[in-house]
Amino acid sequence: MPYIACHECDLVHRLDEIPPGGAARCARCGASLRRPKRDSINRTLALTMAGVILFLVANTNPFLGFRIGVQVRETILATGIYQLFQQDMKIIATLVLFTVVIVPAIHLLSMLYILVPLQLNLVPRHLARVFRLYMFLKPWGMMEVFMLGILVSIVKLVKMATIIPGVALYAFLALIFVLAAMAVTLDDHLIWEQIDYRR
Amino acid sequence: MGTDRLSPLTDQDRTARRMGMVACHHCHLLCRQPPAPADCPRCGAPLHSRKPNSIARAWALVLAAAVFYIPANLLPITHTTSLGAVQSDTIMSGVIYFIHSGSWPIALVIFVASVFVPLLKLLILSFLLISVQRRSRWRPAERTRLYRITEAIGRWSMLDIYVVTILVALVHLGALANIAAGPGALFFAAVVVVTMFAAEAFDPRLIWDGMEDRDDGKH
Numbered sequence: 515m516p517y518i519a520c521h522e523c524d525l526v527h528r529l530d531e532i533p534p535g536g537a538a539r540c541a542r543c544g545a546s547l548r549r550p551k552r553d554s555i556n557r558t559l560a561l562t563m564a565g566v567i568l569f570l571v572a573n574t575n576p577f578l579g580f581r582i583g584v585q586v587r588e589t590i591l592a593t594g595i596y597q598l599f600q601q602d603m604k605i606i607a608t609l610v611l612f613t614v615v616i617v618p619a620i621h622l623l624s625m626l627y628i629l630v631p632l633q634l635n636l637v638p639r640h641l642a643r644v645f646r647l648y649m650f651l652k653p654w655g656m657m658e659v660f661m662l663g664i665l666v667s668i669v670k671l672v673k674m675a676t677i678i679p680g681v682a683l684y685a686f687l688a689l690i691f692v693l694a695a696m697a698v699t700l701d702d703h704l705i706w707e708q709i710d711y712r713r
Numbered sequence: 714m715g716t717d718r719l720s721p722l723t724d725q726d727r728t729a730r731r732m733g734m735v736a737c738h739h740c741h742l743l744c745r746q747p748p749a750p751a752d753c754p755r756c757g758a759p760l761h762s763r764k765p766n767s768i769a770r771a772w773a774l775v776l777a778a779a780v781f782y783i784p785a786n787l788l789p790i791t792h793t794t795s796l797g798a799v800q801s802d803t804i805m806s807g808v809i810y811f812i813h814s815g816s817w818p819i820a821l822v823i824f825v826a827s828v829f830v831p832l833l834k835l836l837i838l839s840f841l842l843i844s845v846q847r848r849s850r851w852r853p854a855e856r857t858r859l860y861r862i863t864e865a866i867g868r869w870s871m872l873d874i875y876v877v878t879i880l881v882a883l884v885h886l887g888a889l890a891n892i893a894a895g896p897g898a899l900f901f902a903a904v905v906v907v908t909m910f911a912a913e914a915f916d917p918r919l920i921w922d923g924m925e926d927r928d929d930g931k932h
Contacts, residue, residue, distance in 0.1 A: 519729035519736035519743050522857055523921040524762075526727050526734065526743070543857045543921065580883040582890060587883060594882025601881065603894045606902050610878050613871065642756040646739055653909065656868050662822070663875025669811075669819050670880065674795075674890060706740040711755040 520545050554701040559629040561699060565622050565692045572685035573615065577664065579678030580671065590682065591615065617655040618693065624648040625696065628705060637708050645705055658690045728925065735760045764916040768842060774911035775838050781903040782831060788897035790877055797888050803897060804828060804873060826872040827901070834863045834870075834908050838915060848923040860917045867912055870905045874898060 519526045520540040529548065532538050538548040551557070576588035591614065598607035624644050631638040638644070664686070668677050729736050733746045740756040753760050764770075789801035802810070804827045811820035837859050844856060877898050884892040 522917045524728040524918045526729050589882045597882045609902050656871050659871045660875045663872050666876050667879040709755050
């Protein structure tokens with residue numbers, strides 16, 4: 515299908531072959547229509563695997579230690595969310611759990627589910643459903659905002675106590691870059707085009 | 714880039730809707746407009762030419778967020794106990810604390826993310842909705858850009874929610890030092906989530922529909 519409509523202004527364009535690294539923009543509103551990527555599946559899969567490891571490290575290690583007098587408190591992400599649950603801030607706790615743990619986890623798992631078979635020249639079952647879930651949840655993964663939250667918290671606490679950065683903090687930082695790189699290397703149209711719907 | 718510049722048709726004639734086509738909102742497949750409601754043959758999402766009830770849904774969510782914005786800023790978001798004394802902080806008092814303690818870059822970050830961005834987002838969305846309802850022809854490309862901005866910046870308002878989470882998680886040493894979340898945090902979270910849904914409900918194609926509707930006077 516050489517014709518597409520701009521997803522922001524509905525203008526129809528005829529789309530010729532775009533060289534890798536090039537981009538097609540809407541002639542009327544300037545929205546990005548296509549941006550084919552070099553070696554998209556391979557690179558995104560490599561980043562996803564790195565992301566899975568970093569995700570596990572980030573969620574199982576303490577991200578901040580806090581020392582006041584002789585008391586030392588180390589927090590992993592899950593205990594922080596658990597504290598909010600204890601204080602009856604269940605809605606906020608759920609929101610934090612969802613945006614910082616569940617969505618990035620689904621994000622990484624759905625990419626593995628889609629990209630591993632594609633790399634092996636197979637088309638995974640329910641590809642459309644899984645990729646739609648991925649696209650739907652995309653705006654709700656907010657790790658980079660959480661990272662900024664950690665930095666602001668450190669500034670807030672630094673006068674009260676000694677702050678000890680944990681392993682998870684560095685893993686979080688690396689994970690943010692990996693997730694951002696995944697968003698750059700993934701060519702969503704390439705994924706949609708794997709679906710053979712003319713049966 | 715393959716736009717056919719020699720075409721005698723104007724841009725207004727070449728929208729998918731004018732041509733009897735529908736672009737799937739999920740996978741962007743261009744299909745013939747089905748006679749009855751149908752799903753996208755490729756990805757299975759329901760096909761719509763425009764997001765259904767976009768204006769009404771977006772207005773409802775913008776107004777709800779505007780209502781939540783007030784308690785979000787007036788009620789305390791944290792209660793800090795330090796050596797037995799309790800201090801309640803709203804978002805603004807937190808900003809002022811940072812200004813007084815000399816870390817004004819942090820004060821600026823919190824002010825922009827928590828106060829300025831949600832307000833800006835509500836104002837831009839209201840402006841876009843009003844302009845679309847009045848079928849404005851004023852600078853559609855710039856209005857589309859405004860919409861892209863609201864989509865991109867909304868998430869950063871979650872900043873204060875995360876700060877509260879981290880503070881609550883770290884600082885619970887009984888009467889010596891303890892931080893608890895206040896009711897403002899809940900309203901604040903509601904503002905962020907509801908404005909994100911509002912931006913999602915708005916359909917930027919409506920901005921451009923205003924350009925064609927005046928040409929022939931019908932919808």
